[in-house]
Amino acid sequence: MPISRTIREQVTVQLRDEVLSGAFAPGKVLREAELASRFGVSRGPVRDAFLQLANEGYLAYEPNRGVTVQHPPDQSDREFITKLRRQIELYVVRKFGLPVSADALEQVRSALDELRVACTANNLAAVKRCDLAFHETILLACGGENLVPAWKQLCSRMALAYERFDVLADVHEEHARVFRALEEGDGAVLEEELMQNIR
Amino acid sequence: MPISRTIREQVTVQLRDEVLSGAFAPGKVLREAELASRFGVSRGPVRDAFLQLANEGYLAYEPNRGVTVQHPPDQSDREFITKLRRQIELYVVRKFGLPVSADALEQVRSALDELRVACTANNLAAVKRCDLAFHETILLACGGENLVPAWKQLCSRMALAYERFDVLADVHEEHARVFRALEEGDGAVLEEELMQNIR
DNA sequence: CCATCGTCTATTGTTAACAACCTGCAGTCG
């Protein structure tokens, strides 16, 4: 259970969750001092989190002007990004192929479990976060660390727009199918389930 | 000429250039204090630059352990990244189509000119930087700002490995052809030249 | 009346001191 060790990471996670949950309207200006006092920390880690989230695509940064919440991409871009994302995940899964190591599988199982908790709790922001974390864990388990940063860039912009989670229990079931395919080492089924899940 | 206004940006640009020029071996550990004293600034902006370059894919960051220079991706990943990059640039150019505004065209021309200078000076790191900047300017001119961050992620990892610049004068000529197609508003030729250039 | 300049305030950028943390090594105990 990788608890965030540094304050910077805690602030980053918390702020990302708030942005993902839609707590701020797109275009809203975020102030360092305000968030620092709300989190009970100094401006330093908040600045670091701003830079990080700006690089991840959640916030837009302008020198001496602060950061604003990004607008979600339009439908054309969303469709294209989905297409790229499918290619990346397929490529990584195929590159090193199955099966993954027992250790890696355990990490994926753990990520799936966190997703289940988030779904049960009906926490939309947490579901988004755990959904992405689940896929990221798979990519890392397959040796795709070279592509994870770019993949994350694409996904984070998408997450700003995601609203397709009608029934959160289904979200968990969909990912559980992906996990089972991974567990059983069946490449064809895994690819099939992944493509069904990424949309 | 957008001179970097903040120290953070100057440090980031300088450090990125040094990494691109191969001044550090992959895996080398970079120390905040060392670089801070070399640049004559405090550790703050250096830390910011580390975070930024880590997010861009040039450095690897580990909490409480510092940053190391990334290893270039293997050939399989390079080929796949090139494939993605082609799709992205094609998509953006097609999305809003030609022609681009006079103002945007002027910015592309300026980027091409900087590339020419770098080629003439035989400065490999500058050529890499200006090459990427040229393409980025085109993407922005075509309204692809939503995809630029992910595109940049992919390209930066590639730039770590690039060694295909035998004759730098050819590099400029290739890009000049892209620019002329853009200028004349010929979409088919532009796509053709872009595909020839991205490899 | 309008444009321009200067001041004022809020906010970000930078710095240096201090705290927390990892690592390696020596010493100690089983």
Add this chain to the structure above:
DNA sequence: CGACTGCAGGTTGTTAACAATAGACGATGG
């Protein structure tokens, strides 16, 4: 002999004070 514990040194993480900047507002002069 091997593993464990506790220092010691160095590096990163955090903080708060200080500096620099952008934008707003009003005074001034044409």
